Structure formats: C-alpha cells, structure tokens
Amino acid sequence: MSLFLLFFVVVMTASGLTYELLTASLVTSLVGDSVLAFSTIIGTYLFSLGCGAYVSRLIKGRFYILLVQTGLAVGLLGGFSTTLLWILFSWGSGFFVGVYLLLFSIGSLVGLQLPLIMRALKERLPFKELVSGVLGLDYAGAMLVSVAFPLFLVPQLGLIHTAFCFGILNVLATLGFVFLYDDEGRWNFLKVEGFTALALLAVGVFASNPVAELTEQNLFPDPIIYAQSSSYQRIVVTASSNDIRLYLNNNLQFSSLDDYRYHEALVLPPLRCVREPKSVLILGGGDGLACKLLLQDPRIEKITLVDLDPAVTALFRTNPLLTQLNKDALSSPKVEVINKDAFVWIESTDQKFDLALVDFPDPSSYSVGKLYTTYFYRLLRSRLNPGGAISVQSSSPLRAPRSYSCILATLEEAGFKARPYHCYVPSFGEWGFSLATVDQVNEFYPCNIEPRFVTEEVLPTLFVFSPDMKPAKSEPNTLFDQRLVRYFRQDWDSASL
Template sequence: MTPPRAVEARAAWLLLATFLVAVAGLIYELIAATLSSYLLGDSVRQFSLVIGIFLSAMGVGAWLSRFVSDAFSGFVWAQILLGIVGGFLAPVLFLNYAWMGQVALPLYGALIAIGILSGMEIPLIARVLEQIGALKFRFENVLSVDYIGALVASLAFPLLVIPYLGLMSASLAFGGLNLAVAGLSLLVFREWATRVQVAVWAVAFVATLGALWQSERLVSVAEAELFEDDVILSEATSYQQITVTRYRDRVRLFLDHSIQFDSLDEHRYHEPLVHPAMALAPRARDILILGGGDGMAAREVLRYPEVQSVTLVDLDPRVTQLFRDHPDLSKLNDNALSDPRVTVVNEDAWRFLERETQIYDVVIIDLPDPKSIALSRLYTKQFYGLLAERLSGQGVFVTQAGSPFFARQAFWSVAETIESSRNPQRPGRGLQAVPYRSYVPSFGEWGFVLATFEPLTDRRIELPDGLSYLDDDVWRAAQIFDGDTDRVDAEPNTLQSHALMGYYLDGWDYWFR
C-alpha cells in the first residue's frame, strides 16, 4: 500500500501537471489561431473557427477517454503525442505553407488532434487521482487548476510568449513542456511505466529539444521559401509579425506576411496619399498621421516648410523604433522620425482621438486594410465623426481606401461612409469626399479618399519640388475612374454592420482564392 505522504505528493504532482498541460493546450490553440490569421487572413473568421474546432475536439476527447482502460498510461501517451503534434505545429505549418502553399488541411487536422488529446487529459488525471487513493481529491479542484492554467496562458501569450519566443520557438517550447510532464509522470509513477513509453518519450524529447535549438534556422528556411528576397529582419511583436526583405537596394516591409511597401515603387503610394491633402489645405502647420509607422508619410509631410508639428500615431512601438533607429530603414524615410518636429505616439488611433484635444490642419490616415473588425472600426462613420472633431475649420483628411479594382465595393464603401459621416461644420449633412487612385505595381490599382467639410471649388494643387511621380496632370487623371473601377452601390461602414470588412474579403477572395 502506498504511504499517505507518497499519495499526497503524487496528488500534488498531478494537480501541478493539470496546470502545466492547461497552459500548453491553450498556447497551442492561440498559436493555431494566430497562424491561421497570418496565413489565411480574416482574423475574426479564423479565430472563431479555431476556437470552435478546438473546443468540439476537446469534447470528443473527453468522451473517448472512457474507452482508455489504463488511465495513467493513457495520460502519458496523450502528453507524448501532444508534445509531438503541438510542438511541431508551427514548424510544420510554416514549412508546408512555404513549400506547398497549403495550410488549412494540416492546420485543422493538427488542431483536431490536439483538441482530442487535450480533452482526454482531465478525465484521465481524475481517474489516476482516484486510483492512487487521493481521498481529499475533488473533481472541481482539478477543473479550477485547469482554468487557472488557461488564464495564465492567455495573459502570457501576447505579453511574453510572442515577443520573446516567436511562434516557431513557442510551439516547440510548449511541446517540450508536454513532454516534460510525461517524463516527470513516468518518474513519479515509475512502477507503472513501460520501456516502450520511456523509449518513445526519450526520442520525442531529444527531437523536440534539437528542433528548439535549431528553431532560428527553421525560421530562416521557412522565410527563405516564403519571401523572394533575403530576409534582413524578422520579429514577432505583441501586435504582428514584422519582416523586412532586401534585394540589392530594394527593401520591402511585410506585416503578418502582407506587403506594406516596396522601396522601388512606394513613392507612387505615399505621394498621392500625402500631397493632395497637404496642397489643398489652406493651412498646413499641425499635421496628424494615423498609422504610417514606417515614416514614409511623415517624410512627404516634412517637404512643406510651413509644417510646425507632426504627430504620428502607430500602435506598434517596435515598428516606429525600427524605422527611426535601424540605419537601413531610417534612410528610407530620410530620418523623418528623428526630426524634432515629429512626435511619435504608440497608441490605438481611436483611443488617441478620444483623449486628444489638439486641432489639426491635415490628418493622413495610413492604416492597414480593413480585413478584421479591429481594423474595420477605424473606417466607420463613428470613427470619421470623431476625427472630424479634431480638424480645423478648413481642415482636410485623407485615408488610404484599398483597391478600387480588386475590392471595388469596399473602396466605394469607404467613400460612402465618409459622405454619410457627421459634419460638425454643416449639421445634418455629411462630409465631402474626393475619391482618387494611383497605380502601384506592388499592389495594383490603389485608391484614396480625401475629405473636407465644404465642397472644393478648386482642385488644382501646387506641389513641392523633388517629387518622383505626382504632378497636377497626374492628380487630375487620378480622379477619373474607368468601367472596372467606377462607383458602385455600397453600404456605409458602421460599428454595427462592418459592411466594409465583408466587401473587402469578398473582393480579394474573388480574385485570389
């Protein structure tokens, strides 16, 4: 008979194991959701699918646990398999996507396997506790420890796991955690362990540690396949995956694997984004840039000598830090983020506008495309109404609005949203919108919408010297839309409808999926 102290020690280990496997299980779920949103897009849809599939699979696993005759052996095998499947989740998905362009099938297959194995853990641990005679055992204690582990994982994932490990290393590290739980369980219950379990565990543990040791090389291999050019910087932050590539003098920025600019043609985007608004504003002393953490828009704004202050608001501090301090990146924006007139604020654009009281002459919105609800809200009537309160009486704002060719209805939804947004200068009427476009080889046909309180009587613009692309003739032509890009019916985007996100996803899916 097992001594009472030994029973208590084993029971304590099983409760600790419950906490550890709960942390690992939720980390796998978050890695899967993050990877699917990176590689498949539409974070809301992907997170919903991942959570639904994972929880359903856990239910199946809990049901299947009743057919496991040896609870301890079942628990150990579940940990070994979780260490293998969960640990190699990110490496397999990244490499499979890079080599074969396929991610959905292996992602959801691995997610179902991880969910089933995770669902078996609690029932099996409860049976082992009963088997060893843990008289003080209560099932709700196991569940409480499991929920605490999930809370710790959900907090650690954005604050510690992604910033310090990245997806590849995190997957392997928590696979190692499952295998460590299996190994320690085999040690604590050594009389129940089998040679086969120990041998398989040892091979899996060594393989996982080896892969973790080589995780940077695995990242390099995957990125070499994913990106055409040499990867000179790759970082995961709490907000996104930042990747910078270079070929000779050509530099590209990718956020969450989506291209943001190519130094070869970025002037065809940033000049149309900035200069019409700056030139049409009667006064351009105080400027606000929302997004634009790469400093390119700020570079264009600083061409105007009358500019006294530029406030740049970008959510991710690492992006603005890189484009201020990295020598290869800061020269792309002519060191704009180090200019004493520029103040960088790392904050959500909506929160900034809510707390800000300063009035701006020109606002330039250079935010990512509205492919999620978090981004779509920054293209709503409510957001533009809030923004209008921060504009001077004759102020001008402009937003990038996506492609009028690939996502035609989405582009015109932005225009419709601006035209139906609250106009504090003309109560009961909307803002005045001027849609226009530019061809950017890296993106295709790209669109912008400029907004004012009053209709523009004269749209001629005087531009500073030194521009590579934009002139008055280009500006006039930019306001003409052809049969493939001309206005179509579209609903305005609101916090309730998020019609824009649907238009955007449908448009790009039509052309590229």
Template sequence: MATLTSPAATDAPTGRRVGRTALLFVVAVCAACGLVYELALVATGSYLVGSSITQTSLVLGVALASMGIGALVAKRLIGRPAAGFVAVELVLGVVGAFCVPALYTAFAWLGLYTPALLVAAVAVGTLIGAEIPLLMALIGRLGDDDPAFVVADMSAADYVGALVGGLVFPFLLLPVFGLLTGSLLVGAVNVTAGLATGLVLLPDRRRWLLAAGVVALGLIGLMHVKTGDFELTAQQKLFRDPIVLHEQTAYQDLVITESTTPDGPDTRLFLDGDLQFSTLDEHRYHEALVHPAMNGPHDRVLILGGGDGLAAREVLGYDDVESVTLVDLDPAVVAAARTVPRIVEANRGSLDDPRLEVVHDDAFTWVRDGGSGPVDVIVVDLPDPDTVDLAKLYSVEFYGMAAGLLAPGGRMVVQSGSPYFVPLAFWTIQATVEDAGLATVPYHVDVPTFGDWGFVLATFGGEPALRIPGDAPALRFLTDEVLAAAAVFPPDRLPDPASVEASTLLDPVIVEAARSGWAGY
C-alpha cells in the first residue's frame, strides 16, 4: 500500500494540520466542480428543450440517487483511499467536461436527449458520491479526531465549495466563457485538483499520474480547440438556414440565420431555439401588434420586450410620438438588432432614434418599481410563456402593475400566442388581462412563419375600439377590413368558459396551457 505522507510529516502535528487543511481545500474545489456539472446539465436542458423545472428535477433527483450508489461503490476503495480518490477525480473531470458536448450531440444528431441526460446525471452523481467516503478516509488518517469532527470539517468545506460553484456558474462561467467552454474549464480544474492531490499523496506513482493527467487534460484541451467548429456544426444541424451569428448571452442562446428566397432575403432570429421573427412576414405581426393600440393619444409609448426594434419601428412611424421607452432584459439582442445589417434594414434603425430610450432590465421588476411615469400606450411583446421564468410576465399581478402606468384613456396590447395551436393559452391570457381590471378585445391574424397568431387589446372602462388610427403611416398588411375580420374567431377555437382561468404568480396556469397546446405540433 502506498504511504500517504512521509513519516516525519505524519508524526508532526504541524504537518498533519497542513495536510488536513490542504485536503479540505480540495474538498471545497471538488464540491464546487460537482455543483457546476449539475448546473450545466440543467442549463443545457433548459436551452435545448425548455422546461427548466423538469430539467432541474430530473438532474437533481437522478444525481442525488446516484451519489448513494457512488458511496456504496467507494467502499471497495476505502483500503486505498488516495489512489481511489485520484482516479475518481480524473474520471469525473473528464466526464464533467464532456457532458455538455455529449448532450448537444445527442440532441442535434441522435434525437436521444433525455436518455443521454439521465446517463450523464447517473455518471456525474455516482462519481461525486464516491468522493466523500474516500476523502473522509484520507482526512481520518491524518489525525486522531473523533469521526464526528471529520464529518463536520468535511461538511463545512463541501458546503462552502458548493456556494462558490453556485455563484461562479451564473456570474462568471456563463457570461464570460459560455456553457461549453465553461464546463471544459471546470473539468480541467477538477482534473488538476485530483492530479495535485495524487502527486503529493502518491509520490511513488508520479509517472503514472502524470501520464493520466496529461491524457485527461489533453482530451479536454483538444475539445476546447475544437469548440468553435463543434458548436457551429451542431448549431447548423438544428437550423435550416446558414447561421450568421450565434451567441450564448447571459440570459439565452441567440442565433440569427440568413437565406435568400424567391420572395426576398429571409433573416430569422431564434432565442433558445424558438423563432422570434422572419423578415419575410414579420411586418404582419408587428403591424397587427402595434397599430390598434395607437388608436388614440400616443405621445408616450412603453414597449416591454421587443429588443429587435421591429415594434419600435411601427411606433416611431407616427411623427407625433414624443418618447418611447423600450425595456428588454438582454443587451445582446439589442446589440444584434443594431449591428446585423439585415435586421437594421428591417427595423429601419429604430433603436437609434433619438426619441427612443432603451432600458436593460427585467420587465416585471421595472414595472413593479414604477417605470418612468404615465404612458399612453403599452406594447407587451414578450416571449411565449412556456417556462416558469416567463410565467410572471403573463400574470394578473404583472398586468395590474403595467396597467397602473397607463395615462387616462391609455391602451395596452399583449402578444398572446396562437389561438389555433394553443387556444387555451390564448384565452387564458385574455382572462388574465381582464382579471387585472381591464376591458379587452381579442383578435388574430395570419403570420405564415408562425401560423394563426393572436393579440389582446385592453383599456380601462369599455371595450377598446379595434381600428387603425387615421394618422397611421403606410402599412403593408393591415387594413380596416383585415382588422375587422381579425376580431372574428371560428367556433372550434372559442373558449370553454369552464376551462379558462386567470394565471397568477402563485398559480401560473399559463405555463401548462402553453406547453400542452404545442405538444402535438
């Protein structure tokens, strides 16, 4: 059996304290890495398939159960804790580093994402579970402390490391390195921690350790070198048209594609894989969204969402608009809309209009804090509510706070999804707006890339008039006749009153309504 430390160091209290402290530091590093691996699995699932609660539950549940399996497996290694721990860390570093690219491969090429996620969670959980018994054995051999003190020290170091990992992941790794490179970096740190521990505790096996470390770090380094090509190839597999911009922002996965069609150039924006617009027909959507709400005073306008500048283009087409405030969470979306030539052409440079102010903030928080004063028109152009994170933006509470910003006679319009594909979600949104104390008029138009798409126009008092303002700029799609027809819904898409209820912060029924509707398409 290999000795853990030299006899002199083992006999000296100072040496034992230093060795114990160093091992506790390794415990903290490994705990941080382990938590990052689990968070990376959750984030990958959220980006690729949505449903963050489902992804979190699967990853944490399976990983925690697998940690128990790992602890049992580690019993076979207790007799050689140093060698066992180093082997576990080298393997865990490589597995953790490659989880994200492996899941992306399973999603893009194999269509086996969920099975791959479960395998990854089992592998990571089993290896993490094997760490603790081996580390306890190592620390126990460095002193004569009561086992309870060993557990206390281990737990403290483990929890501190988990805190570090939990903070580093969202505030450093994702925004600075991105999900793929960040996971590779953490894997390299994990391998390095294990290798360093082995070089100190197993001096007679340094040659083998160095060789194993070089192989592990070499694999991670090779993947890092190929990261750009891998991401581009995998991304392109998921999109029909050539990708001209891909960015993992602090909040979402942003992709812009471009192609040429018989009808003209087609530029498309995708956020977390969901299509936001196509320049072939986005004018249908944005004309229908904006102009009915502009029928009345419209000196001051608030746009919630709409970082692409396309709704702002329609608003700023009115010469008498004095000010527009656009609140969008993600600066990267606005930056792309200001710099990608085809998008700038589509939004006509609206984001640089001197009448417009861009605020980068969460719409819910900004509205709750009181906004910037009363406005005549509110345009709510937010992503579809198919995740719990977005549900708060489709709640009675949110609409109530937003309506509180309206000047007398003001109007609010909400993009409300498809009354054909997700009728329950559409009518839930209308019911939610009404529950906030507003009178509503629902309407819908055909947007070829989206299908049948709906909106809810709202105001205080009586139902708002569904008309195009007399001073509207020239429009490509919307007319009074089209708008009149837009208020008519076929009987098979009218709501069953018994099945429609308002969505609130504590009961976000809109999420299930949105998910279930799209399930068959």
C-alpha cells in the first residue's frame, strides 16, 4: 500500500503539471504572448495548489472516499480540459474565464490530494521518510513531465490527446487504489464511478478529433486542408477555390491572392541595392515564397534559409499544393534549409552574404523581440559583404507607428543606413518594411526578375508616405530592454479600439 501511494504521488504531480503546461501552450498558440500566458497560468496553478492544501485541514475522520473522488475529478477535468478550452475559444467569449476557472479547479483538487495522501502514509512510514519520499517523488514527477512534454508528448500526441492520456492515467491510478484498499467490497460505488469516468474519457479520445476539427474550422473563413501542432506553433493551411492561406498560431502569414505584393516588396528593393548579388540569407520565410522569387535571378548562386520550425519547411517542401505555390523552391539545389533559431545561428556562423531578407513574425513577444534588437542587427551586419543590403518586415506604419519607427531606429543604431518603405497588401492592409544597407546607396541596379507589382515605376512610390503614416518618435530596441514589444502591444491595442 505504501509503495502504491507513493506511485500515486508521482501520477498526481505529473498529471497536474501536464494540465498546467497544456493550458499554457494552448493559450499561447491561440492568443500569443507566451510570457504573460505562462506567468499567469503558473501563478494561478500554484495558488490553487495552496488553496487545496489549506482546505484539507477542514477534512475530519476517514478521508479515503474523498481522496478517490478527487482523483477521478482531476482525471475528468484534466482529460477534457483542452477540448473544452478549444470549444470556448471558438465561441469567441468566456475563454479566459474558462482558462483560469478550469485551472483553479484542477489545481485545488491536486492540492487537496497531497495532504490526504500524506495522512494515509503517516501510519505506515516514519515521519522523515514520509516527507522526503512524498516531496522527492513530487519533484521527480514534475521533472519527468517537464522533459517529456516538449520532446515527446506534444510532438507525438498533440495537446488534446496528451490531456486525455493523462486523464486516463489519473483514473486508472485511482481505480488501482480502490481495488488495492477495498478488500471487503464496501466501495463498489466508487468502482462504478471510476469505470464511468474511464468510459467517458475513452469516448472523449475518439470524439475529440472531430470536435476539435469542427471548432477549429469555425475560426477560419475557408476550409482547413492541413493542421498540425509542431513543437513551436499551430500550423493551419486553408484553401478555397482561388485562395490558399497559411496561419501560424491563428495569425495569417500569407494569402496566395496577394502574397506576390508582400514578397516583391520584401525582396526587390534590397536586391536592387546590390550590384552583384550571389549569396542570399533568408531569416524566416519557411514557406519558400521569397526563395521562389529570388531563384528567378540567375546571378544568385546560393540561398541559405534559416527557419526555426522544421514542420513548416517540410510542409512546403512536400505538400503538392504548396510546392506548386512556391514552385518547389525549397528543393532547389541552390537552396540550403537550416532549421535552427536564427539568433543562435547568426551568432555561430562565419558565412558572409550579399543580401539578407528578414521575414520574422511581428514582435509581439520577447522571444521574437530579441530578433529585432541592436545586438541581432549588429551581428547580421557583420555577416554582410561590403555593399550588402537587407530588408526587414516591420509591421504596419499606419496601425503600429511606434513599432515601425523603433525598428528603423534600431537598424540605424546598429550601423545601417536605413530607409522606410511600405506597400498595400489587401490581406494585411498597409504594410511596412525597412531597407538597410552597409554603405550609402544612391541608385537601384537592374535585376533579372519580372515583377507583377514592384515595377520600375512603382518602386520609387514605395518610399513615399502619406501624412497619416508619419513616423512616431521611438527609441532603439535593445536586448536588455525590449521596448519594441511594449510599443507593438500598445500600438495594436490602440488600433483595435
């Protein structure tokens, strides 16, 4: 009995932490801002553990029935947690109330269980063995999950099935306790409750995929043709009769109806600042659409594409619909794909490039904001050949003026000669870029790409801004004070009012 109760501690701790991580990961993938999500969710969960532990002092007499029922309740709530939150998010209201209410409920029940298990063990183990055994296994269970969660559970099972697996584990461990302790048949009603919970979770495992697909489809205007949760993000591709769209964590990355506008604006201005572009670096851009454009220029001998997520580059290298869109650019012998963190890679490489295209997501979190800092841009500048140029996607100068100006100020602080420019992309609205060169460039050189949008006549107009897009005053973004993230959140919060 003592060994089983100690095993029960491991299951309880591991499952509770798993539900906490699942909730934080789901919130991050749906609404972004991983720092805020993980901080508030961890805080709420720890607080609820304390509340549950405190309430346990009020429980008198025999408590084994309550221990069993809390175990079953944790299994049911935790198992269905991710599915319930998916449904709440698709409804469009009550999502955050549901997140913290569900998390507090699970944490309180887990916090209640630990003192009850210690009471059950106190008659079987000396006090010092009791405390060291329970707390040691508590921390061991947490360590086990923290390693398995990102390396195996989420990549192999996904968020929804991971929740159900741990819910079933909770219920099985609780039923094991019932059968082990009840040798006189007094707890048959608990066995019925346990098998009922197990049956509900089993149904949930098989019904969760259709439910998740239905609720996720409600988030997008066009039918979903591909969806996957990678180690880094939720990847969704939708398609209609004339449009293919990529969403990462529910944020639109491109629409095939107008992606040429965005990518020509990203590629052609810096390309035309370089007299003889032979080597090109693309940071981000795992969809291969910028590669497709660059491969039209025979002067380019080598393209190095650094994208964090191998799931994205694999998708755009193998999916027939998407390879048709990017003209199989990622399989070109001229293209080398490297799946690493761009920040780490740029620090470690000694390669030199004539041109760099920086196509990162918007700086809505500190993990992305580091890629827009003076430190990063100085590193990037040191990887350019004399006469080199870069372009940076820089959010909207109309909706996020301080963010846009901050990126320009950061490039200049890093030693670049920076110029702002913009274009209209129907899917995004007015969108901004930054052109930065190592040396002063006073002319645009010819290139061998036939544009659909950025023609000879249109190119100069990209650098003309209307009065309502007048740059705002901003300070450079540094690694140790990522003010750009604050600017970005404030800009878009104001734009949404």
